[in-house]
Amino acid sequence: MIKLNCDLGESFGTWKKGMDAEIMPHIDLANIACGFHASDPLTMIETVQLAIKNQVTIGAHPGYPDIIGFGRRHIPMTDEELVATILYQLGALQTICCSQNTSVTYVKPHGALYNDMMQKPHIFEVICQAIALSKVTSTIMVQALPDMQTHLGIAEKYGLTVWQEAFADRHYQDNGLLASRSQPNAVISDENEVCSRIQAYINSGHIMSESGKVLPLQVDSFCVHGDNIAALNLVKSIRVVIANESKRA
Amino acid sequence: MIKLNCDLGESFGTWKKGMDAEIMPHIDLANIACGFHASDPLTMIETVQLAIKNQVTIGAHPGYPDIIGFGRRHIPMTDEELVATILYQLGALQTICCSQNTSVTYVKPHGALYNDMMQKPHIFEVICQAIALSKVTSTIMVQALPDMQTHLGIAEKYGLTVWQEAFADRHYQDNGLLASRSQPNAVISDENEVCSRIQAYINSGHIMSESGKVLPLQVDSFCVHGDNIAALNLVKSIRVVIANESKRA
Amino acid sequence: MIKLNCDLGESFGTWKKGMDAEIMPHIDLANIACGFHASDPLTMIETVQLAIKNQVTIGAHPGYPDIIGFGRRHIPMTDEELVATILYQLGALQTICCSQNTSVTYVKPHGALYNDMMQKPHIFEVICQAIALSKVTSTIMVQALPDMQTHLGIAEKYGLTVWQEAFADRHYQDNGLLASRSQPNAVISDENEVCSRIQAYINSGHIMSESGKVLPLQVDSFCVHGDNIAALNLVKSIRVVIANESKRA
C-alpha cells in the first residue's frame, strides 16, 4: 500500500508551525526536523512521542544549518562538513527516539538539501555516505524520477535502500522534475484533482506531466502537508482513496 | 591508575580554542564539547578522530545552550527541556563516534551545568535521568566530594556508575568545594605545588583544604587543562608523577 | 488620552507570530522586537513600515539574547554586556526606522528584562544608562506602581522621561505587582470586565487589587495583545471605551 509522508516537528521554541497533532493520525511516515533548519530538542522529543502514539514510522529530516531561511537556502560547505552536519542531526534524533524506545527508520533530506541531492549526484553521494557511516538507518527517501539509475547506483554503493516519493499536488515537467513554484499553476489546490491523480497513479503506475506526457514512476509514498485546515482535509480525502484501493487489492 | 581528563574540542567554526593536538597524547579521557556551548559538527568529528589516534577514551561534555557565554551561565529550563537538551547532545556525539567506529564512554557536564549538578541534587537527577534514557552510556563523571552520598544515591537510582574527579591546581574549601575563582589564590599556578598535591593524594588518599583540613576523596581522575604552553607542560609533569607511582604499584 | 501599546514584530524568519497587520490600526504605540528574543532584520523593516502606514508611534522592545526562550528567561550578564546588548538593539532599530524616515520614540524592555527592571533597581539603572548613552531616545516605558519613587529617581538621574503602563487584563496584588500567571485567575479573559476596569481607572485614577485594595496609579498607556482574534476584538472594545471618554473630556 502506498504510504503518506509529511514534514513535521517544524516548530521552533515558542514559534509554532504546522498542525502536527491533527495530521499525525492520518499519515504513515513522519519526517521529523532535527534542529538545524527548524525544531529544537524539546520539540523533537514531543514530536517523537506524538508519532509513537499514532503508530507513525519516524524518519529523520535533516537540513542545512539555516534557521532564518528554514533550510530553503543552499549553504556552501565542504563534503566533510556536510557529512558531519548530517551525522550530528541523525544522531540527535536517533537518541531522542531511543529514549522513547523507538528508532529512526529512514532519512529524507529537507528543502535546499533535498533539491541539491536530486540535482547534484555528488551531494547525493555525500548524503548517502553520511547515512551509511551513521549506522542509524540504511534507508533514504528521494523523489521518484522516470530515470533513477544514477541515484539508485549511488545508494547501492553505500548499501542503502531507496524509498521513492511523489507529489500529488504538484505539476510535473516532462523530465519528471516538478514545475517550479514560481509558475502560476505549479501547485494543484483542487482536492478532487489531487485525489484523481493519486487514483490514476494507483491504476496505471503513471503520473501525467503538465504537457500530457506519461511518466512511469515507482512511488512508495506520496508527500502530503499539514500546515493548515485545507491541507488536513486533503490528507483525509487522499487517505480514503488509498484505503479503498487497499481493500480492493 | 589515576587518569587525566581534559576538556577538548572547544573550537567553534573558525575560532580556535585549546591545543588539542598537543595535549591529546598526554591524557586518558577527553571531554568533548557537543555543539551547545562550544564546537560544531566538523570540530566534533575531528576531535573524535584525534582521540582515536591517541587511544584516548571519549566522554561527552554537554552544556547549556549558550555559545556566547561558553556554557558558563545558568540558562533556566524545565526538566523536560533539560532532558531533551542532554539527549540531543549525547546522541549527536555518539553517532559521530559511531561513524568512526568508537563510542561515548562517559558523560561529564560542562560549566554552569556542572556547577548546578554539584550543588542542586534535582538538576543532578535530571541529568542522570537523561543519561539513562539515552542508552548511550551509563557512566557520569562528577566532582569528588568528602560526602558523595546524595550524588551516589541518585546515580544508583538510574543505574549509573560514578567517576569522581579532583582538581590539583585549585584550592579547596573545608567542605570539599573549590575556592571561588574570584579569590586571589584560587588557582595554583606553581607546577611543583600541583605535582606535590597529586603525589600527596596518591600517598594518602587525601587532599588538603586551604585551611589545612584533611579531605578524604575517592579520586578516579584529575582534571587538567590544555589551553596554553604552561598548561601543556604541567600535564607532562603530572604524567611523570602518575607514571612513577604506577611503576611502583 | 490614554494610549494603547502592544508588542509587535515578533515573527522570526518563516515563523509567524501575532496578527500585526490586524492589530496595528487599533493601537497608538508599537513595541517592536529588535532581533534578540524575536524578529530579524526583514521583519523589523516590515513592522516599521506597517507602523508608519497606521501612524503608530514606534518604541524599541529590546530583550535578553534568547531566541529559543523568547526572552522570557533571565540570561546572566555583566553590566557592561547588558549596556552593549541594549545599545546594539536600539541602534539596529533606530537605523531601520531612519531608513524609513521615522525614528524610535521610546524604549520598553521585553519579558525577563522587563521583570528584572521592575524588581531590581540596579538592572533598571543599567538599562537607563544604556538608553542615555544611545542618544536614540530619552523615554522609557515601565509598569505603573503605587510607589514609583525608586524608578523615577533613577530615570531622572539619566535624564529620562518615564511612561507608565498598566495591564487591564491582569489581576493585581496589593503591592501593585501583577498576580503571578501561575495563579488560576491571574488573567482576566472576560471582555466586559476588562473594559470596566479601564473605565473605572479613567473615572477614578485607581485600579483595584484582587483583594479589593485601591491602588492609585499614574497610567499613560494600557498594554494590549494582538495574538489572536479574541485579543483583537478586546482591543477594539477597549478603543471604544477610551474614545468615548476622550469625547467627553
Next chain:
Amino acid sequence: MIKLNCDLGESFGTWKKGMDAEIMPHIDLANIACGFHASDPLTMIETVQLAIKNQVTIGAHPGYPDIIGFGRRHIPMTDEELVATILYQLGALQTICCSQNTSVTYVKPHGALYNDMMQKPHIFEVICQAIALSKVTSTIMVQALPDMQTHLGIAEKYGLTVWQEAFADRHYQDNGLLASRSQPNAVISDENEVCSRIQAYINSGHIMSESGKVLPLQVDSFCVHGDNIAALNLVKSIRVVIANESKRA
C-alpha cells in the same frame, strides 16, 4: 597619504581572534565587525573604545549572517533582506559608536559579501542603496580595479563617496582581480617584497600583475592584517615606508 586599513573586532564571545590591541596603534582605519559574521555587542564596544584610544577612524564591516562560516560563504537572500541586514548592522555599530561620542565614517563589506559586491554590480547596488538609506555614512570602501566605472557609477547614483583599497601582500591577475588563494603563490609572505610593492605604487601609481602587466590603480588605502606576530611586524615595516614617503612629499 595612503592609509592602512585592517579588519578588527573579530572575536566572538570567549573566542579571541586577532591582535587588536597590538595592531591598532599602527593603522589608520579599523573595519569593525558588526555581529553577523563575527563579534558581539560587548566586543564591538571594546573595539570602538580601542579605536578611539588610538585615534583610528572607524568603519563598519558588515557581513552575511554566517557565524560558523565567518561570513566567507555566500548566503542567498532577496534584495529586501540584504538591505535590512546591512541597515541592522550599520545601526548597531553606529549607536555603539555614538555611546562613545564617535561615529562610523565608512562601510567596508566583509568576506563573501565583499567578493559578491566586486563581481556582481547588482549586489553592489543593493549595498549602496542600504548605506544611503541608513544615513549613517556616505562612504564605501571597495577594491581598487583598473576599471572602476561600473562601481563608481552606481555609487554616484546613491550619493556615495568611494574609497579604493589595494592588497600589497597578494598577487594580482591581469584584469586587476586578486589571484585566487587556491594558487600556491597567491599570498606574498616576504616582508621586503610587500614593502617594495607599496614603495613602487607610491612612486608610480601602478601595481604590477603576476605576469608583469602594469595596472594603474587609484589606491586610497592598503589592507593589512593583524592576526599574528608576522603580520604585526609587516604592518610596522609598511608604516615606515609610508611615513618616509610622507616626509618627502
